Amino acid sequence: MTNAKILVVEDEAIVAKDLQHRLVRFGYTVPVIASSGEEAINQAVEISPDLVLMDIKLKGKMDGIEAAQEIHKHLDIPIIYLTAYADESTLIRAKIAEPFCYLLKPFKEKELQTNIEITLYKHGLERQLKVNKKWLDALLRSISDGVIASDLQELVTFMNPVAENLTGWKQEEAYGRHSSEIFNIANAETHNPIESPIIKVLQDGIIVSIPAETILITRDGEEIPIDDSAAPIKDDKDNITGAVLVFRDVSERKRAIEREELVVKWEEINQLKNDFLNLVSHELRSPLSNIKLMIQMIQVSTDTEETQRYLQLMEAECDRELGLINDLLDLQRLESSSYPIITPDALLLQQWLTWVIEPFQIRVQEHQQTLQLNLSSNLPPLFSDSTCLERIIVELLNNACKYTPLGGEIILSVSHNSSEVPAKTIITTSNSIEIPATELSRIFEKFYRLANADIWNQGGSGLGLPIVKKLVEQLQGNIQVESSNGWTTFTLTLTDL
Incomplete structure (x- = not known):
């Protein structure tokens, strides 16, 4: 390192001057020479040299080793000891001050230059390593995720503040403990323990994520929903030396998802409310208006036959109102599981269906x-x-009759599939009308009616098919609908109860 600034600490003036001349010839700068430990400390603080050549035996109360220790308290600079003494006690004291080099007098010029260059280079690397370590440490401590590192024995070697806060363990308490003790995770629903992902990382050397719905059980027993991943730590030869675990608290994210789900649910409920109000305003108001009009006609009519006709119409409208109310009550009972208990009968379908239709x-x-x-x-x-x-x-037949055009066909078919276990009875109703695919997906929704139902003069509550679906579920069956090539088919699949 050319132009490096070197502080020479030597109490022998002739030796000090000789050293200064040699160093200048090597291309270094020697701005000052100190002859005592106290002076060495003051000069080092003042000029902040790149390296100190320190004689161990100095005149005065402080020797070179003590001076080096004091300099290290203020500055991060390398020190090379120069001494004619190599006794055991001196070496032991010198090691405490962590010198970069220890040269015995007399030494050769090349030896001195080589050791200075190696020391400057090594110190530069160490300084850069310290900077990198501080930068990495600051990064790990400032990120919002928890970080836990372990060695090959799964013992904790590092925790950042976020990991401390989430687990309830301080780094100094967790250091050297088994990672599974600190990072205690379980399934959120069953509370069964989940194996630490660090184990699989160390075994397989791959990145591992924890299962969904995982909770972290803190030191105080608190449960925190988390997600995380663990990855191997490898050296420059790709050997695994440990594992690092990165995890985060997802409580707020889960609450946000729950809020979104509540908003969607509320919108669905609000839509159902609007559909219900539309139904009430149309399906209930219309018959009542008709009944009121018929009452007025009866009041002014003198024709007994006409009066009877209006009374019959009023009765039909009342039946219509009563049917709607019964449908609402039936659907409510089906959804609240308060529908009458199922009582299986042995149905001879050939006779029974003939009677039904x-x-x-x-x-x-x-x-x-x-x-x-x-x-x-x-x-x-x-x-x-x-x-x-x-x-x-x-x-199903009511719907088929309502929406099948004049001259159209309605087909009710029944078959039995004994090759499956359990055996299935398949009942289909088909009618010669096609429903658009966009409407087919909503056909079992409450209060939903086909867009052109009013064009066909086919009113309805939009409750018939939802009731059908609920009743099919009561019978532990399945119902599907298809519509193509001018036909709509409902397929009901049942097994014996």
Whole structure:
């Protein structure tokens, strides 16, 4: 290191001058020479040299070793001892001051220069290493994640303040303890312990993440939801020397997600409320207005036959109102699990379905529709609740009759699949009308009605199909809907209860 500034500490004036001349020839700067320990300390603080050549035996109360120790308290500079003494006690005292080199007098010029250059270079590396270490330490202490490092025995070697706060352990307490004692994690739902990811990192040498829904159990027993990852620490030869664990408190993130879910849920509830109000305003108000109008017509009518007709219409509107109220109550009971208990019966579907669809035969004829019943041969009895199943079939056929155009077809089919375990009975209703795919996905939603229902003059509460879906769930079955090529098909799959 050319132009390095060197402080020479030597109480023999001739030896000191000789040293100064040699050093100048080497290309170094020697601004001052100190002859005592006290003077060496003052000069070092004043000029801040790059290196000190320190004679151990100095005149006065303080020798070179004591002076070196005092200089180290103020400055981070390397010191080379120059001495004619190599006794054991002197060497032991010299080591305490951590010198970079120890030269015995007399020494050769080349030996002196070589040791000075090695010392300056080594000190430069150490200084850079200290700067890097401080920078890394500051970085690890300032990041918002917790950091825990361990050695190959899984013993804690480092913790940053965030890790201290989250675990409840101070670094000085955790140092040398097993990492699993400090980083105690478990499943959030079962509270079963989870193996520390550090173990797998040290075994496999790969980056490892903890499972979802993991909690950190602090020293005080507090539970904190976290996520983290662990990675191996490797030396310059790619050998694993330890592991580092980085983790963070995700409580706020979970609360934010929960808030978002609550907002979505509230929006859904608000939409249901709006749909319900729309239903009430239309489906309840319309019959009441009709009934009021009919009452007024009866009051001014003198024709007994006309009066009877209005009374019949009023009765139909009242039935419509009562049906809506019953649907609302049924759906509420189904959603609150207070629906009547299922009572399985042995249903002979060939006879039972013929009886169920009989009322629809007149209705389809009035609408110039056809209702076809297709039954597979040798259908076994189906053990199911007749009341629930009848309600499902009636609601599906009601929908089919309402939305099938004049001259359209309605097909009710039943088949049995005994090759599956358990065996399945499959009931399908198909009608010759196609529903757009955009509406098909919402067809089982409460209060949802097809966009063109009013165009077809088919009012409705939007409760029939949601009730069907809930009843199917009561029967432990499954229902699906498809619509293509001018047909809409509901497929009901049931097993014996």
